[in-house]
Amino acid sequence: MKASLLIALLAVVSSSAQAGAGAAPQKAEVCAACHGADFNTPISEDIPRLAGQYPDYLARAMTDYKSGARKNALMNGQAESLSAQDIEELSAYIGSLSGKLKVIPLHRFIR
Numbered sequence: 026m027k028a029s030l031l032i033a034l035l036a037v038v039s040s041s042a043q044a045g046a047g048a049a050p051q052k053a054e055v056c057a058a059c060h061g062a063d064f065n066t067p068i069s070e071d072i073p074r075l076a077g078q079y080p081d082y083l084a085r086a087m088t089d090y091k092s093g094a095r096k097n098a099l100m101n102g103q104a105e106s107l108s109a110q111d112i113e114e115l116s117a118y119i120g121s122l123s124g125k126l127k128v129i130p131l132h133r134f135i136r
């Protein structure tokens with residue numbers, strides 16, 4: 026009796042955890058098919074690395090794919106069904122991953 030109540034409670038706790046901010050890795054699974062499980066090892070050369078990119082850059086790109094302002098047959102289809110919250114969560118999650126992207130200081134180009 027007690028054990029079954031505990032199992033029922035655990036089921037409720039774990040399903041509500043998935044609906045919260047912790048859902049980003051799960052939402053990112055479909056993206057990982059092309060961008061790589063670590064978002065740093067894309068499956069082909071014409072797919073960009075995303076790990077460690079600025080979250081606001083990622084959010085802008087996804088928003089533009091969704092609206093059609095940025096055109097790419099693959100990504101327009103991917104972004105179509107994303108909500109504003111999905112975009113925010115995915116951007117924060119992917120941006121928090123470590124990857125090979127680096128910012129080269131501007132003073133190296135402008136003197």
Ligand code: HEC
Pocket residue numbers: 052053055056057058059060071072073075082083084086087096097099100103104115
């Ligand atoms: C079928 C393969 C595929 C899948 C799945 C996919 N992408 Fe992409 N993604 C691409 C390609 C190809 C590009 C480059 C498009 C371009 O040139 O604009 C790209 C570009 C991007 C960019 C822009 C990167 C930049 O440097 O400007 C972001 C952000 C992005 N994808 C996020 C996602 C997210 C989030 C998902 C999951 C919801 C996802 N992608 C799923 C193939 C894919």
